Amino acid sequence: MKISGRHLLVVVAMCGLLASGVGLVTNVAGLFFTPVSEEFGVLRGQVSLMLTITNISFAFGGMIAPRLLTEKTLKPLLIGATIVNVAATVGFSFCPGITPMYVLCVVRGLAAGMVGFVFVTSVINRWFVTNVALASSIAMACSGLAGALFSPIVNGIIGGVGWRMGYVAIAAFTVVLNLPAILLLPSLDPQTAGLEALGAGTVADEPKAASSSAAAAAAPVSLILLGAVIGYAVLATSVTSIPQFFPGMAESYGFGAALGASMLSASMVANSLGKIVLGALIDRLGTRISTLIYAAVVAASLVMLLIIRSPQMLIVAAAMCGLCYSLGTVAITMITRDAFGVANYDKTYPTISLAGNFANAIFSSVVGFMYDFSGGYVLPIIVLLACLGAAVAAMLYVYSHRAEAAA
Numbered sequence: 001m002k003i004s005g006r007h008l009l010v011v012v013a014m015c016g017l018l019a020s021g022v023g024l025v026t027n028v029a030g031l032f033f034t035p036v037s038e039e040f041g042v043l044r045g046q047v048s049l050m051l052t053i054t055n056i057s058f059a060f061g062g063m064i065a066p067r068l069l070t071e072k073t074l075k076p077l078l079i080g081a082t083i084v085n086v087a088a089t090v091g092f093s094f095c096p097g098i099t100p101m102y103v104l105c106v107v108r109g110l111a112a113g114m115v116g117f118v119f120v121t122s123v124i125n126r127w128f129v130t131n132v133a134l135a136s137s138i139a140m141a142c143s144g145l146a147g148a149l150f151s152p153i154v155n156g157i158i159g160g161v162g163w164r165m166g167y168v169a170i171a172a173f174t175v176v177l178n179l180p181a182i183l184l185l186p187s188l189d190p191q192t193a194g195l196e197a198l199g200a201g202t203v204a205d206e207p208k209a210a211s212s213s214a215a216a217a218a219a220p221v222s223l224i225l226l227g228a229v230i231g232y233a234v235l236a237t238s239v240t241s242i243p244q245f246f247p248g249m250a251e252s253y254g255f256g257a258a259l260g261a262s263m264l265s266a267s268m269v270a271n272s273l274g275k276i277v278l279g280a281l282i283d284r285l286g287t288r289i290s291t292l293i294y295a296a297v298v299a300a301s302l303v304m305l306l307i308i309r310s311p312q313m314l315i316v317a318a319a320m321c322g323l324c325y326s327l328g329t330v331a332i333t334m335i336t337r338d339a340f341g342v343a344n345y346d347k348t349y350p351t352i353s354l355a356g357n358f359a360n361a362i363f364s365s366v367v368g369f370m371y372d373f374s375g376g377y378v379l380p381i382i383v384l385l386a387c388l389g390a391a392v393a394a395m396l397y398v399y400s401h402r403a404e405a406a407a
Helices: 005-024 029-040 044-068 074-092 098-114 117-127 132-161 163-184 206-218 223-241 243-252 257-285 287-307 311-321 330-340 345-374 378-406
Strands: none
Touching: 005 098, 005 117, 005 132, 005 163, 029 044, 029 098, 029 132, 029 163, 044 098, 044 117, 044 345, 074 098, 074 163, 117 132, 117 330, 117 345, 132 163, 132 257, 132 330, 223 243, 223 330, 223 345, 223 378, 243 257, 243 311, 243 345, 257 287, 257 311, 257 330, 287 311, 287 330, 287 378, 330 345, 330 378, 345 378
């Protein structure tokens, strides 16, 4: 079934929210590290701490979102979160030092998180019965695409008129990207607007959806099953810490910075395209098989990074490794939906998402410390291979026990 009409507009609106809330908030943050540190005379690590604070606040914003999200609060939440996000972003340009920027990062992260992954996937779960994985993956892919598109633009603005105007530009882009959601999303539930979820009337899908929702609503959430999904989220998301080290990895292998930049670019392209492909695979093959395929590709890439020293093959390995982002986003949302049903999705996904965000923040530092301790990337890669294997085990446990939990 094709995504068209009002349902397509909903996907476009959700793409805009993740492009602004993740793409502009997280994926272009590194452009400001050097100019801000130089102007304030602080370490780059102190500036990069802004990103950690923002990501943690983003996760807590996602925890708050389900408590605020109703049919009546939909538009006020979208407009309010956009205003707060934009105001905090503009506020960066007036800061006299790094400490006020930390405070604004908390505010900005909370606002972006309230209309971030939890909000977007909750809306998509209500508007789609079929093609839900594809719709989710397209929206999530836009976070990476926004980073790729706006990075050179923002970098040019910073180089031309300074980093303070760079934040003003990001605030303006945020307004533009959030407008489709504010203007085009008619309701939280399509039935409120006199519409139906895509595929809601099909013979094949309607009984399955009703049965899944009924089972989820009838039974309380299994804490053991929730722990297993959280375990998957933590372990799978940990692997997403490695691509940011590709530039340093290339240099440690005796190659120049250009190869490291190419490896990082290849992984970012795979990050965006891989999410869309995974969504399409899940709609055809199911979450379990599709996740296993992606996990196998990522595992192979890590092995290649361990043993191969050919520049061309390292770029290939980096691209394959970029699929880890799909395991830490699209797969998590679909595993959560499969394990707990649509009825309990809003109760469970925020906690699972929070755990994944913390894991990404922590492992980014852990990989760096392991490199400092061991003098190379062999130990971090082996540890992440083990994490990936444990993530697969956790996922298989979820699918073998979810029926028991619902019984």
